[in-house]
Amino acid sequence: MRTQKKYVNPDEKQIKKRISKNKAARIVFFIATFFGLAVLAVLIIRIVTQGAGYLNLDLLTNFASRNPENSGIKAALLGTLWVMSVTIPVALILGIGTAIYLEEYAPNNKFTQFIELNISNLAGVPSIVFGLLGLTLFVRYLGMGRSVLAGGLTMALMILPVIVVSSKEAIRSIPQDQYEAGYAMGATKWQIIRTVVLPAATPGILTGAILSLSRAIGETAPLLMIGAMTFIAYVPESIFSSFTVLPIQIFSWASRPQAEFQAVAAAGSVVLLIILIAMNSIAIGIRNKFSKRN
């Protein structure tokens, strides 16, 4: 066989060319990666400098005002908290429960597959469509008005598919051998779920939940749809109160004619970003902490 002539005879020049191509590509790929980081930096620097004049404690403790100096996000911040206090339990109970059902109990048939496909597709449906749903279902048909309840439920429905999908993923990534260990001890299905599945899936579920909650906190469009664009100078007292939330407040400031309000909007954006980055960091922290193990 080796009597034939050698076809592959890597000569110096050709090798050099391939290696420098590789080096050039590496630089191009790196620049592309860096681009995203650079835009992020520009964006953050910009809103921080723009909002710098209004970044103080008053921003957090004041209500909105016609006067930029006195404007604050108290109502919006607390409104966001109120809305989340509806969204979180509803989305988590429905989301995790559905994920457990689909992963652990549902028969593996066409119908289940259809449901799963449907849910994962809903995760990609634009938020504004959920706004339409909230407007029709909660605000109008169920007569909740533009209340915290309507807003919270709308947000819950919006993130529900995402939570279902990420919880399913978390459950699915539990190694089969953990189930086997439990079953081999004579555990029942529910015991397995309680003692093996939930503890092991919690970090993953939590990560997904925090990330989707942070999405909900940053969303404007669905709440705009249900008519949350308002001037409010009080803190909601119940889930039936009217409310405003941070992104809406930012949007409303940004639509003011005065340049000062653009700066207040930027200051509000900084606060919103800090909240979101903090939530993301927590989620990433959880993910890193638990992905190390095995």
Added chain:
Amino acid sequence: ACGNETTDNESGSENGDTTQGISGSVQVDGSSTVFPIMEGVAEEFSIENPDAQVTIGVSGTGGGMEKFIAGETDITNASRPMKEEEAAMLEEAGIEYTEFNLALDGLSVVVHPDNDWVDSLTIEELSTIWLDTSDVETWADVRPGWPEEEIELFSPGTDSGTYDYFDEVVLDGEQINREAALSEDDNVLVQGVMGSENAISYFGYAYYAENKDNVKVVPIVNGEGEAITPSSETVQDGTYEPLSRPLFIYVKNESMKTNNAAYEFAKYTLEMSGEMATEVGYVALEDSIYQEGLSKLEELK
């Protein structure tokens, strides 16, 4: 409640060592033109009555009327008088209401600050610019000698009272130019004009007042043939016409009876609106009109 500036004792009233103030919730919605006035009123009202919950939406006059008819709001703001259809629907819904004058606005026509050719416009010229049926496309089509650049139109949305008023006075019920960008967000209009030398738009005087550096207001030729720039004086003395218009609130009579907070808020509004109107760039009415309104309101209680 009184109309004094109380910004300074905010913390005092929160601590509750001044009078208890009013509690309860008030739903207000409607005109974006009136919004700056109402926002100021609501802010002061909330400072004096920290337990009161005043919500002010910005749905435009038409959108506000819609909610008012649906019974969702206690007070609705309007930058035009109520339409007959709206009144009919309210009657059908069994909602009684009362109209109050709040202030005057000079609907301001604005162009880009670098636009150095437009020195004044007549109502006819305005309508040729804005009507869909007219064949005016460029500034040169409006007046010879003006640049041959296509005019960019930015108009308040069709739900707004501003649009309705403009429609009545300038468009005369005809179709607005289909190239016009419509927006309920007045700032979009400001941005639009700021962004193009050939743009033209119109909106409430308050928004112009806030953007004097960014846009240029166009004097409008009135019935006397004088080109008048909108200002407090020209609006109040009636020389800026026909684009001066009154601003209103409509209160639901029943709310005035049953909802003390709504009543107090309405009262406070009438007391404060003159001051607020001036502060945010509109024109206050004569004091006697507010007094008249207050006594009308008193009767509703």
Added chain:
Amino acid sequence: MSDINSIRPVFSVKDFNLWYGDKQVLTDISLEIPEKKVTAIIGPSGSGKSTFIKTLNRMVELAPSVRMEGGIYYKDNNIFDDAHTQVEVLRTEVGMVFQKPNPFPKSIYDNIAYGPSIHGIKDKKILDQVVENSLKGAALWDEVKDRLQANAFSLSGGQQQRLCIARALAVEPEVILMDEPTASLDPLSTAKIEDLVHDLKKDYSIIIVTHNMQQAARVSDKTAFFLNGELIEFDETERIFSNPKDKRTNDYVSGKFG
């Protein structure tokens, strides 16, 4: 094969067949597994060894689309007859240890206490006792007694495997199934587990799957040779390794393939 029946069987398998979907993985298996002995199962990869022992505690049913025919009797009860044998009870009596150590991501203590506690035993004193006994039984007590609250993953592979054995012991099973329990371990840990198996057979019946023929020879009393889902030969271990009846057995144990 007369002596097989002289010892009371803990499992009797009769004409057992198993399919995954359409694929037959076990064909006409019949054998009797003696009590308090070590039975080794050997055979090349894919011959159905794991499937077979997973059938004994019905773990095989966790895989989708499994179909079975024939009977398996645990102490004379048909294990598939739900009226007489609850699967949870069967698995409590027939413990299992896997190829890869699979402790729970919990403390050493909680790993051992898991079995008793899912069966409703919460009394801390009893649990303490069980943990100690089981760890002693698995020859792990001395190495971990000072750090029972440490995470099980902080143990070495061999210790983890003994922990898994201890976990299985905690519910006091009758039988322990072991599926290549030393496959992922170093020589030293392997030796420890082999010693442990030897000790355990005083109290338990043990069935061990192994790739390592020397291991089978060292630890087991009886050996079953599987090939392509069939039981080729089942006999005293000595016999299998010195003088098997079947040529294929001979080829396999002498390393001609596998």
Added chain:
Amino acid sequence: MSDINSIRPVFSVKDFNLWYGDKQVLTDISLEIPEKKVTAIIGPSGSGKSTFIKTLNRMVELAPSVRMEGGIYYKDNNIFDDAHTQVEVLRTEVGMVFQKPNPFPKSIYDNIAYGPSIHGIKDKKILDQVVENSLKGAALWDEVKDRLQANAFSLSGGQQQRLCIARALAVEPEVILMDEPTASLDPLSTAKIEDLVHDLKKDYSIIIVTHNMQQAARVSDKTAFFLNGELIEFDETERIFSNPKDKRTNDYVSGKFG
């Protein structure tokens, strides 16, 4: 050990040490690998066999945090000296076959043509020739010649492994490293690969890692025994299996552990 030097070494390893992070995995390895022979590397799991042969073509560097000391000479060139040996060239001359067959998800043809084509050979005629020769060299030609455009994954495990050998042959290496090439194969495929190894040594120097002692005995000329990262013994295969010098070697080849 005098005869080791009588044959020209293709690789000389001198006092070689390797760490993954802080963990030393190879300690003071020195040996010379003869040309056009089959050298077997045996040893229990984790003893560093794979690490060792991956060092020979510098694949080991793909793992993060590897640190090395000592010299390895391929035909008298220090393989770590980038001035003389480019890693891409080294790997072209030192081919490798892995434990699990790892064809690319491409057609059979493209799998073989991959190597030549990255080296700039695009001429369809030459490639056709290379594909045919390589497949013939790997004893796979007859089985696949009618479906060269079929996806490589449609082949059986044993065929895939021969495809991977053919792929390695396509760039005409001098040395072929094989890391447990039959570990995941059935007996028949194993036999085929063993035959192939036997044929290939006419043209290539082969280094083969194996778990299966019988396999080492059957295919290799020389055998190196690794334990815990040390080279315990390196000698003629016959000698290693019949009369090793070191007790540990003897224990291992006789199945006492591992």
Added chain:
Amino acid sequence: MQPSMKEMIKKKKESRSLYSRIEKIMPTLFLLIASLSILVTIGIIVTLLTETILFFGDVSFIEFITGTEWYPFFKNDPSFGIWPLISGTFLIAFIAMAVAIPIGLSAAIYLSEYASEKSKKIIQPILEVLAGIPTIVYGLFALTFVTPLLQSFIGGLPIFNALSPGIVVGIMIIPQITSLSQDAMSAVPQAMRDGAFALGATKLEVAIKVVVPAAFSGIISSLVLAMSRAIGETMIVATAAGSTPNMSFNPTESIQTMTSYIVQVSMGDATYGSTIYYSIYAVGMTLFIFTFGMNILADYVSRRYREVY
């Protein structure tokens, strides 16, 4: 010595009917919860559908799906041809993809093939922050930073245009493309790379000729999903693209997307029951069909062409 564990377990078994009841209730409970979630998914479709049907009581279906003029606010003869909104939507989506595909994929290759574990650990979360920035903040960024920046290059670029929000939407979806594609590439077994490295391939050759083809379906589905996100993006477009429904593919012109139309109407809170009010459902339905279709496509691609390694 205490009683044997075996006996204790037996005893407990007998007194534990509660547990077996829980065991029986749980599946039903979870089924109930799941049904609720499933109802929601059906709810969306039903809601959109019923209101959309009412819309087609006022406007001809044919006009809606074939019309090229979208002037809903005209009093005398409003026209409801959806195409200007669709073209605006896709114009934005295409600009976004033109930005995001090269950058997102390059970054994915860099992170999956070149970057060290350490730098991956730093870069990845930061990139994910990009995806988490509220769209309203992006919208303001587009309007007040990117547009003026573009205006300094492109003379006569109007303040509201498709280009600027398109680019910003592109930036927003970069992380999605990067992380999903990178997942797909990372899922390519190391063995496959090893196979290529062992033949003397450079990193680039491994990445382009082995990893990318092997991860192809994952990459494609990440692109489809990103596209679907771009189509559904609302606030960026509503803030910076203007509101002129043009059948134009000129990126320097102002356009209107389906989403920004819905926002425009809902901000004015169109009269309940009016044709305009129902039109947002018809538009919403169209949007839903497009994004749902794209998601199904992505799912199909990743299933159909899933690599069997």
